[in-house]
Amino acid sequence: MSVLDLAPITEGSNPRQSFKNSVELAQHVEEWGFNRFWLAEHHNMPGIASSATSVIIGHIAGATKEIRVGSGGIMLPNHATLVIAEQFGTLETLYPGRIDLGLGRAPGSDQATAYALRRTLNMQVDDFPAQVEELQGYFEDNPEARVRAVPGTGLDVPLWLLGSSGFSAQLSAHKGLPFSFASHFAPDYMIPALNLYRDNFKSSSVLQKPYAMLGVNIIAADTDEEAEWLATSQQQQFLSIRRGEPSKLKPPIDNIEEVWSAMERASVEKTLNSSSTIIGSPDTIKQKLTSFIAETKADEVxxxxxxxxxxxxxxxxEIIADMMK
Incomplete structure (x- = not known):
């Protein structure tokens, strides 16, 4: 079990408080036995503070002792691969044996923001495999290379490929890398992507057999009713994105039906469906999470x-941690 922290900026708050909350969460989940703590690259999103992903990864790693810290993920088309190799080489040098580099191929933003990030105009997401290959090359110890990542060269920084479709599933399989699927917002493609990954996997120096980690939304509380109430914050967040009006994370509301139309409800529920969005009391969470793991045969959640x-x-x-004991 691991943690994906979107570093939420709540309504009435600010990024500074979001980072304080992330540190507090990381320290608690480390104590509770979670395996890794990942942060995601998003841009131009008023409710997500982790845009400078490598910076906040270093901040979290410095505030913890043992838990693995990494990216879920770095959107590689936004960056020069050398810069990412240097950043994560630096992180691995500072926190040896604790850094993960999860890679995605989406921009993590809208087109205007992608342009503002100064992405090369002729760079396409279909160039992602070549970028991954180039990035792997920077971590190899090749003294004859004309350009070397310092720090980075010769360091063991585990690479993961992330995806919400079949593209990265096939690429992960071909390269023999661990694969993380974004089932927390793309549940309909989860099983097909897992099948593609497992059926086509080729062993490598990194992995002898497939290793899949799946994203799950979990809202746990003492009662089902309280959990359903808490979950209205996430529902409002996805509703605002659907409307093209992304916002800070809003407080829970008593009646979500007053906020969305029937069509909007169907759209949000398609994204946050019951297979990979689990809401409820400890007993409910345990039952549904056990079923999810049995169905998907996930190696990690x-x-x-x-x-x-x-x-x-x-x-x-904490409720989830109690289930791990």
Whole structure:
């Protein structure tokens, strides 16, 4: 079990408080036995503070002792591969044996923001495989290379490929890399992507057999009713994105039906469906999470809990931790 922290900026708050909350969460989940703590690259999103992903990874790693810290993910088309190799080489040098580099091929933003990031105009997401190959080359110890990542060369920084479709599943399989699927927002493609990955996997120096980690939204509370109420914050967040009006994470509301139309409800529920968005009391969470793992045969589950109140968010992860004992 691992943690995906979207570093939420809540309504009435600011990024500074978001980072404080992320540190507090990381320290607690480390104590509770979670395996890794990942942060994601998003841009121009008023409710997500982790745009400078490598910077906040270093901040979290410095505030913890043992838990693995990494990216879920770095959107590689936004960056020069050498810069990412240097950044994560630096992180691995500072926190040896604790850094993961998860890579995605989407821009993590809209087209205008992608342009503002100064992406090369002729760079396409279909160039992603070549970028991954180039990035792997920078971590190899090749003294004859004309351009070397310093720090980075010769370091063991585990690479993961992330995806919400079949593209990265096939690329992960071909390269023999671990694969993480974004089932927390693309549940319909989860099983087909897993099948592609497992059926086509080729062993490598990194992995002898497939290793799949799946994203799951979990909103846990003492009762089903409280959990359903807390979950309205995430529902409002996806609704705002659907409307093209992304916002800070809003507080829970008593009646979500007053906020969305029937069509909007269907759209949000398609994204946050019951297979990979689990809401409820400890007994409900345990039952549904056990079923999810049995169905998918996931090697690891990475949990996103978009909860407005920090104490309630910590309690949600604590409930999950109790199930791991």
């Amino acid at each position: 990475i949990v996103n809990s978009q909860i407005f109140d920090q104490k309630a968010r910590l309690h949600s992860y």
